[in-house]
Amino acid sequence: MIGEFSRRQFLRTAGAGIAGTTLGAMGFGGAEQALAQAVRPFRLAQTTETRNTCPYCSVACGIIMYGLGDRSRNTQASLIHIEGDPDHPVNRGTLCPKGAALLDFVKADTRLKHPMYRKPGSDKFERVTWDFALDRIARLMKDDRDANFIEKNKDGVTVNRWTTTGFLAASATTNETATLTYKVVRSAGMLVFDNQARV
């Protein structure tokens, strides 16, 4: 990944080396520079590579994402290409019709960009701030929990459960997201809790 000598950098350096040597040896002298300027640089040679895994099925093919921008703080990177990682021991560079089109997922028109809110009975979403959404969600949670939390069952056993609010977690999120989600959900006493593994 970052800091690794990339395959593209290698090709770029090696390519330049060969061109220089052979042309020079053939006695073309000054033609070298003119030729180098005329050849359009390989598009991916200008990009930054990032390793990732395909987010679809559980084969988890290795992918390389090519982005414009050099990761400096004041630049906004932009993805221009995604392909299979030839080093990956399972997919060895291949991708299926879904993985091969991943760039269009990242850039889909229907990617969500702002928190949206729908009032009871309304027929539309309206844009809200994160603070509005998060404050309101936390308030709704607390009110429901305080109203419906069961501390003891009818036999007097401490059960400390909250079953009127539930949470579906996502089996395409990372383990790290899942860990934090679990902590937040369980510490609140929720039992209505599942993910796609159930279905």
Place this chain on the structure above:
Amino acid sequence: MTNTWQDIKNTDLVVVMGGNAAEAHPCGFKWVIEAKANRGAKLVVVDPRYTRTASVSDFYCPIRPGTDIAFLGGVINYLLANDKIQHEYVKAFTNASYLIKPEFGWNEGLFTGYDETKRGYDTSSWDYQLGEDGFAKIDDTLQDPQCVYQLMKKHFAVYTPEMVERICGSPKDKFLKVAEMMSECSTPTKTMTSLYALGWTQHSKGAQNIRGMAMIQLLLGNIGVRGGGMQALRGHSNIQGLTDLGLMSNLIPGYLNMPTDKEKDLGAYMSTRGFKPLRPGQTSYWQNYKKFFVSFQKSMWGDAAKVENDWAYDWLPKLDVTYDVLRAFDLMANGKMNGYFCQGFNPLMTFPDRGKITKALSKLKFLVTMDPLETETSRFWENHGEYNEVKSADIQTEVFQLPTSCFAEDEGSLVNSSRWLQWHWPAVKPPGEAKLDTEIMAQIYLRLKAMYQEEGGKLPDPIVNLRWPYANPEDPTPEELAKEMNGAALADVTDPTDPTKILVAKGKQLDTFAQLKDDGSTFSFCWIYAGCFTESGNQMARRDVSDPGDAGLAPKWAWAWPVNRRILYNRASSDVNGKPWDPSRKLVYWTGEKWGGFDVPDYGPTIRPEQSVGPFIMNPEGVARLFSRGMMRDGPFPSHYEPFESPVANVIAPKIRGNPAARIFKDDLVALGTPDKYPYVATSYRLTEHFHQWTKHVWVNAVLQPEFFVEISEQLAKEKGIDKGGWVRVWSNRGSVKAKAVVTKRIKPLMVDGKPVHVVGIPQHWGFMGKTKKGFHPNSLTPFVGDANIETPEYKAFLVNIEAIASGPVA
């Protein structure tokens, strides 16, 4: 998966049943092609449709949806009747020789102990005879009529090739060919691998489908060996991880389980989790349960979890029933839930009986969705004509749609189906104001905590004391969370045999779960992940492609749980003396002093072969279970039950409808259809160009498969006057969809018990959001009933009717 994707290249026979790897897992399926091309392996496909996996198979056998157990039972009967089993393996490594209680029995489709009112069993007779020493009794000769081997022979005798044909519609000669091909793998030097996915799980007896094949693999001696095993191909990219981490109603990370109302304190909870060995000298690794549990509690509540408060045992909610998704939506539909979160989940499309789901969501007070894309669920209240016929004004649910990052924008690990934790890095920032899920969860939590601190309320303790050690509490980092999953020492951890020797110093990351303690001196959020992020760094980010012996393990690529083991039960790759069954496929073997080989031994590294310790170290028996005791709700052996909606009666037990131990709610029982009105069997599936409902947002995939369709045979099309590409209406007792008809040779009518049965195939990739044409989902039709053990809905076998219509839906 017990094995790795690449290990498929080491097999002699690939059986794909209950899946369609060529289309649903294309880049993993290449290892099947590798095995065929380079090893001469054969591929067998058993499926209702002639799939693209079938198209490259050496042998294809059709089957009626929902009858896999009859087929697998037929194979078990064939193996036992023709004595095609790996004798030494079966005798030493399975419970074939164990004696079962004399009261155990089977009659008219039911095991002993059935209670019709509870739709469940008293399983007490489904167990071993215990001797005075407390150990299970065995008969090494396998002759005792109460031994598992003899009971198995008796139980499966009914599944003759003729019976398989009668139930499954699989022609007898084709079934026999498959059984014969499998039976050839009963020698120690020939192995078979099983590739399955949701085609087996999404039935009211899904877990028993898988047990059926696991039993075959044990009889053939194929578990724990290279080129063998049970490969659950799984669905989503991190469905394995979310299962490992226990994000389910009844789970605690690492396959521990939530306490129930019956377990009033930690002592009661632990009393049924002692896992004392059932045979002399066995490992029974779950004896360490308390170490895993206490380390989890320390990870949740830090210093507030202490021995005086039973490690905060009371702060875990107790289960009265399991709150699986079917129960959750049933509660919701009955007005018993108020709030619901959908984090990267689209239940309006994903759960059965869409009409009920819409009704349920409409009764919520608030719904929160967190997703990178528009989902139908977040707009369930919006009218889209026939595609979502709702009256917005009547729906009082408050809805929050929170935008999240996608894979290209976040960092962390995902677990693939081979149990590899692979780290990935972000290339770009999320669009607009979209946030990482971790930040959103932290923000919700911090607000909740602040309110409980300021206002008080019901039991604030587990919330305000939640361990939150992040440098920036507002936005924990993936690295911090990964280290937390792994765990660390809270005090010096010393060697049990030499207390002066410090194994892990206070504050240091753990190397393995073997270092966990039950005295509060360690924490680990998920014990099976201990070793993923150690003092030597993030093991999940490793990228060394070396593969000693070209074994197909790549042991230094990423990290596999547990302890970087690549093939589970690998001790079983060698015989009782520790000698490899197949010298050309060595895996783990006895070197004279210890267990060596290509993989991390799934076994005590220095246990000598003559100590007779079984290779299945998690089981108190030390061996694998052909008879599963009382571990499964619907029986210790798999048995054929018809789907809840079936075109025929159960020929083995005509009075029984569906799986007798599966739960079904009253309204949903009433909503089941019967074959007089719904004569055709429907099944749902994926296409290779789409992934669930995500890729309909992706331009390329929307172009490749733009429109909803159903797939039917030429015979059914002719019978019903349906044209190729013409419009049809397909309806069940719960709902109706309109689709284009794809008339195909890939589906053919099957002769079941003397009558033809037609199958309607329904792919599951369309809705009313995204780039494709608007369309319907099979879940407008599917029944609201799940597997008896884990409640996975029966999406793969239900009844419909079909007719030609003049034109498509009005949007």
